[in-house]
Amino acid sequence: AQSVTQLDSQVPVFEEAPVELRCNYSSSVSVYLFWYVQYPNQGLQLLLKYLSGSTLVKGINGFEAEFNKSQTSFHLRKPSVHISDTAEYFCAVSDRAAGNKLTFGGGTRVLVKP
């Protein structure tokens, strides 16, 4: 069975500062990893995904994430945040045994302050 842990439920950050959102997963087989963002009163939007290949993945809106197999982590980073990055961020995993069933972490709320 797979599981995802997002270590921070809330991350306050000042505008133009960097941010890192932590995600750890457990799975018995090879995994695919995703980061989704949910703005208030909206659905989820894919930021980036890791399927295979380079462990550094670049996504939309200046976000990037690094897949670390030995530490079973997939942390999300942005070097300089904007007010508009205030949102809920979900890390998710699917593995080959689960088809396209996504298991989500609990979410991290990012609050960008001016």
Next chain:
Amino acid sequence: DTEVTQTPKHLVMGMTNKKSLKCEQHMGHRAMYWYKQKAKKPPELMFVYSYEKLSINESVPSRFSPECPNSSLLNLHLHALQPEDSALYLCASSQDIGSGYEQYFGPGTRLTVT
């Protein structure tokens, strides 16, 4: 067009009512999903359709009844709901049901059961 649309945006229903949620995509995707999301929680998978056939039912109560009339449409029929069923209902689609395919989410229907 990478859009998943959902109607209605908001729905208030009594416990004896029958209502339906509708989801539509025109991306040619062959897998469609229903998720339930409670406030400040990650989405929980309810149902998965693959090639218009029900593929996964996550032990959802029978008061929720999914239907996939064609490859572009997904409905969720609601009957005799409970107040605890109040939530944001998200629809998603992906190209196929295999692992690693990105799921595209709609904006959701916010359901309140009175």
